[in-house]
Amino acid sequence: MLEQQTAPIVQQEGIDWLSLAESLGNQFAAREVEADESDLFVADNIARLKASGLVAAGVPTELGGGGASYTDLCAVLRILGRYSSSTALAFSMHTHQVMVPTWRWHHQNAPVDGLLKRVATEQLVLLSSGGSDWLQSNGTAIKVEGGFLITARKIFASGAPAANLLMTSAVYEDPEIGSTVLHFAVPMNSQGVSIEPTWQAMGMRGTGSHDVVLSNVFVPDAAIVLRRAQGKWHFIFHLISMVAIPLIYSVYVGVAEAVRDRAIQLAMKRHTDEHLCYMVGGLDNELTATKLALEHMISTAVVSQPGFETTNQIMTGRTLVAKAVLNVADLAMEIAGGSAFYRKLGLEKLFRDIQGVRYHPLREEAQRKLSGQLAFGWDTSCL
Known part of the structure; x- marks a missing residue:
């Protein structure tokens, strides 16, 4: 038996999850810096996510949860990513483990209600491997x-x-x-x-x-x-790809937005430099590319069914987001100049955090291989 957690949060329909995320993000920022400097887990921030009801936000209201939409939860993670990279990324892992059975409950009438009810009543935090x-x-x-x-x-x-x-x-x-x-x-x-x-x-x-x-x-x-x-694509991995990857990559788009804003703040004293304006314009182009690719991933997840074509669309978006996000980080360091190298100014931490975008599946080599196999019409039963 699991230990009983604090009393469940009773949610109201129509709650403004995005405003809640903004409020919590402001509270999380200081703890994020402390965690980064000391290799500490953001335990207090996760506790506040529990107390706020966000841990059970994705559970359907019929099962005792908050009934937040998939798109709202992507937006929540993106907002949290602007303030607290680590909190947002850790929370995205729990969130997708909630949203996968939620999708199955809505679309397949799958017997997952027991797990989802426990998330809502016991505020369980789910861990993904x-x-x-x-x-x-x-x-x-x-x-x-x-x-x-x-x-x-x-x-x-x-x-x-x-x-x-x-x-x-x-x-x-x-x-x-x-x-x-x-x-x-x-x-x-x-x-x-x-x-x-x-x-x-x-x-x-x-x-x-x-x-x-x-x-x-x-x-x-x-x-x-x-x-x-073992080693073969299965429906559950098409579902995980469809649901989890846009949630996780929403975090990195949020971090990229924070990178952009911090770089502009650090460069403001030199804003009359025309070459600097050119670089900032390039940075904003890359950030827009990340947002467009993420929006495509989210909209695909909302309207599609799990399968190879959906996985291909999601994983292509994942590659495009990763490339553009890393370009945002590189340009930000150039724009801020030597001051970006100082830890106390914050951009250095964001640059390090954003490097994690490289490592979630499917990495670009595997994604391109899958896309090519599908383009050539390979037998998907062999993949």
Whole structure:
């Protein structure tokens, strides 16, 4: 059993989630700086997200949550990204783990209401290992009476110190059908689950993206929610791609907006320099490109069904956002000049944080390969 959290937040329909995010973002900024300087997890900020109701915002109102729309949650994460990169990124991992079952509840009548109700009533924080697992997964599942023993190390588990439930997978060598990935949830207070504090990183230092180690953790048969062939695309990964990637990349667009604003502030004394104006115009072009690509991703997620074509559109958008966001960061450093190198002026931290945009799946090489395979009409059952 999970430990009971504080009393559930009762949400009202029509709440202004974006204004709430602005208010919280202003409160989060100071803690973000402290976390960056000391490799601390932004625990207080996550606690405030719980108290505000945002942890359960995406849960349908019928199940006790806030009923926030997908587009609103993308906007919330983008706003939080302007103020507190680490808080926003850690929160995006929880948010997409809520919005995937919410999509399934709305579109498939899937039996996920139990999980979503618990998120709302217990304010559970969900932890994802999907980015490092992806299609291959990692770790081993050994069949025992009544279930499986799981041994694995899950890296880049953003938000681990605040999490209640790990949404993860491991590989079972099925004697009949071969390598099979099992998907399941594990309470973080289960016997054999530990957090190894490995997160000492260039940027996004407050995300608490530590390793989660599972040592012979028992998972009952009834807890296995999905079995799939290892290394092959499956409906659930098309759904995860469609729902999760626009949410996560909303954070980076927010960080890019903060980068732009900070660079302009630092360069204001030289605003009569025509070449500087030229560079600022180029920066704004790149920022506009990020916004357009993100909007395409979000609109695709809202109106589409999971599948290869949708995944292709989403992952192409992910590449375009990443390229433009990194260009924003590079131009900002040039525009601000040597002052950008000083930590106390803030741009240096944002530059480091934004580098994380490179590492979420599908990275550009894999995305371009998939796009090319689809363009040539390859048999998708072989992908």
